[in-house]
Amino acid sequence: MTQDASAPPDKRELLEQLEAAGQQHVLTFWEELSSDRQRALAADLTAIDMAEINRLFRGQGGDDDWAALAERAQPPPAFRLGGDDEEFSLEQAHERGRAALAEGQVGVVLVAGGQGTRLGFDHPKGMFSVGPVSGASLFQILIEGVVAVARTYGKSVPLYLMTSHATHEATIAFLDEHDRFGLPQEDLHVFQQGTMPAVDAETGKLLLAEKGRLFVSPDGHGGMLAAFNRSGAMADVEARGIRQLFYLQIDNPLTCVCDEALIGYHVKSGSQLSTQVVAKQHPTDRVGNVVSIDGQVRIIEYSDLPAAIATQTNDDGSLRLWAGNTAVHVFDTDFLRRMSGEAAGLPFHLARKKVPYVDASGQLIRPESPNAIKFERFIFDLLPSARQAIAVEIDRQKAYAPVKNAPGSNDSTPAAAQAQMVALHTEWLRAAGVEVHAQVDDGVAIEISPLYARHADEVSGRVAVGTRITEATYLGSPT
Ligand code: UTP
Numbered sequence: 001m002t003q004d005a006s007a008p009p010d011k012r013e014l015l016e017q018l019e020a021a022g023q024q025h026v027l028t029f030w031e032e033l034s035s036d037r038q039r040a041l042a043a044d045l046t047a048i049d050m051a052e053i054n055r056l057f058r059g060q061g062g063d064d065d066w067a068a069l070a071e072r073a074q075p076p077p078a079f080r081l082g083g084d085d086e087e088f089s090l091e092q093a094h095e096r097g098r099a100a101l102a103e104g105q106v107g108v109v110l111v112a113g114g115q116g117t118r119l120g121f122d123h124p125k126g127m128f129s130v131g132p133v134s135g136a137s138l139f140q141i142l143i144e145g146v147v148a149v150a151r152t153y154g155k156s157v158p159l160y161l162m163t164s165h166a167t168h169e170a171t172i173a174f175l176d177e178h179d180r181f182g183l184p185q186e187d188l189h190v191f192q193q194g195t196m197p198a199v200d201a202e203t204g205k206l207l208l209a210e211k212g213r214l215f216v217s218p219d220g221h222g223g224m225l226a227a228f229n230r231s232g233a234m235a236d237v238e239a240r241g242i243r244q245l246f247y248l249q250i251d252n253p254l255t256c257v258c259d260e261a262l263i264g265y266h267v268k269s270g271s272q273l274s275t276q277v278v279a280k281q282h283p284t285d286r287v288g289n290v291v292s293i294d295g296q297v298r299i300i301e302y303s304d305l306p307a308a309i310a311t312q313t314n315d316d317g318s319l320r321l322w323a324g325n326t327a328v329h330v331f332d333t334d335f336l337r338r339m340s341g342e343a344a345g346l347p348f349h350l351a352r353k354k355v356p357y358v359d360a361s362g363q364l365i366r367p368e369s370p371n372a373i374k375f376e377r378f379i380f381d382l383l384p385s386a387r388q389a390i391a392v393e394i395d396r397q398k399a400y401a402p403v404k405n406a407p408g409s410n411d412s413t414p415a416a417a418q419a420q421m422v423a424l425h426t427e428w429l430r431a432a433g434v435e436v437h438a439q440v441d442d443g444v445a446i447e448i449s450p451l452y453a454r455h456a457d458e459v460s461g462r463v464a465v466g467t468r469i470t471e472a473t474y475l476g477s478p479t
Contacts, residue, residue: 009042021050022205028360029211037212044214048197048206056348056375057204064347066304073291073300073309076323078277078391079265088268090261096268097260100244104155106258107242108146109228109331111379112139112171112250113164113193113218117353119414120406124167126250127174130403132418133447133474138250138403139174141450143181144477145257148450150187157258158240159183160233161190164218168192182451182477191231193223196348198355198372207357207372215355215372221249222377225336226343234340237333245336247329247379251402253417254424255328256454259399263330265392272335273386275299276328278396280319283310286411287324288380290391297389299325299380301349323391325380326400339382346382348375398424422446425475428456433465451477 011030018024026045030038079086079093100106116125126139136144143159150157163171172190175181180188195216197206209215228234237245244263248255259276266274275297277290284307288299302310305321312320355372359365383389394400401420404412425448426436436446452475453459462478 009038011038014042014045017050018045021054023050023053025360026206026208026214029208029358029362033212041212041214044216048214053197053199053206053375054204056350057199057373066300067306069293069298070291070300070305070309072293073289073298073305073321074293075321076275076277076290076292076297076391077389078290078323078393081279081393081395083393088265093264093268094260095264097258097262097264098153100263100267101149101153101155101157101258101260104153104157105241105243106149106263107158107160107237107240107245108149108257109160109162109224109245109247110142110250111162111221111224111247113162113167113223114221114250115164115166115217116251118405118409119403124163124171124174124250125403126167126171128403128414130253130414130417130421131447131474132422132445133472134449134476136447136449137174138253139171140178140181141253142248142250142255142257143175143183145255145450145454146187147182148454149258151451152454156184156187158187158189158236158242160228160237160245161188162193162221162224162227163190164193164223165195165216166218189231189233189236191227191233193227194219196220196375198353198374200357201352201371201373204373207355209357211358211362215357217374218376220349220376220378222346222379222381224379225340225346225377225382228336229340229343234337238337243333245331245333247331249327249402251404252326252328252400253403254399254401254420255326256399257450259328259394262328262392262394265390266330266332269388269390271330271386271388271390272332273297273383273389274330275380275383275389275391276326276394276399277323277391278326278394278400279322280324281396283307283319285324287326289321290323290325291321296384297386297391298384299378323393326394327380327402328399329379331382335382335386339385346377348377350375418445428453428459429463429469431456432460432463433467434459434463435466435468437468437470445472447474449474449476 129135196219207215352370401417422445
């Protein structure tokens, strides 16, 4: 839509454009609005591509026919745990990853713009306290991960942190309050993703959050592609000579930030976009399926993979489509730059959600069941465009414990993530010869900050063999 944002909004002109798209109902309360609110609403409407919204709602230009694609899905090109017939070993990959980090050519992208509705936490998810002993927030654990990498390799590691209109201000205030958890100011680049309106699931009509305000939500983690460029993050990456970007999401406290093996496999394979994967535990595991379709790596959401295909097995009984997406990736900067020129081409995925809205009589309705369609872009839709995309397997127990759902849910809860952190860190200490007498089952927990150790072998350099631990212990930054 077009309108001059500085001029007083012309209702007639707006109405004409809205009528052409069948969306004129959004001006129902126009006369009740102050001129400032009229101006704000007009600006919001002007920013929307109404034809695109209508096209997406009618099912044109949105989701693929996943059932048909799944028919042709094969396992992806992958480096498997314990694989012995690979081009290069885990040790060689580690070494290459260490070299890339020592050369200071790696930056980190952390996406934290989601609304975290399933967790039911009233702040950005990054502020959620998950440390089993320390109570550290997800932001603290993951940012300490970045700081730890910088300390280990003696190079600055820039963090590009994506927020959204829903999380930006609270995130900035939280990071300021905690001095960015030790990350130097010049190494933190916060950028905000865009938004998309939601429409009524039956009619395709835009929804009003208030009489003078459209309901909008963050445009998906794929919104990163456009926002990264727009915000100047890409220019910063180029100025610093960063060649790989390690991408992670805010909800997995077990992510090994800048995992050397993943970076190493990526570089050694000449991959432009690599994905860390876990072996699926069962056919309907709630992880995206990393597959290869017609020679291109793609991700099929668990909800889109037909059961008949998900349950297919190999001769040894293992799942044929075995690779589950952990949402940890490594991007080549050159690839990301090239793709950012085509950011508008990333497809939108449609999701049915519960969205409160103002109805025609001006009442705020809080629906009991999903009433709306939201449109989101997914960053992994870049995979088919990447040369040599690969999957790299990691042990789920050691690296994947996303906090998605509210306490008490069946899976992906804060308690499940904490139990996994305690089990892993207890294992690290035992491997270093520490006698750990208490277990999480007894209500006594062990937690290790990335500042203390990022890997098991770093623990042995820090503790004496035979040390006894009998109570809740948090090993933070060594003094
Ligand atoms: P999820 O898909 O789990 O969505 O995001 P969410 O918004 O956090 O949670 P629900 O679905 O409302 O419960 C996975 C990752 O992608 C980020 C999230 O912050 C999280 O790190 N994300 C998601 C964004 O940065 N922007 C978005 O628009 C959506």
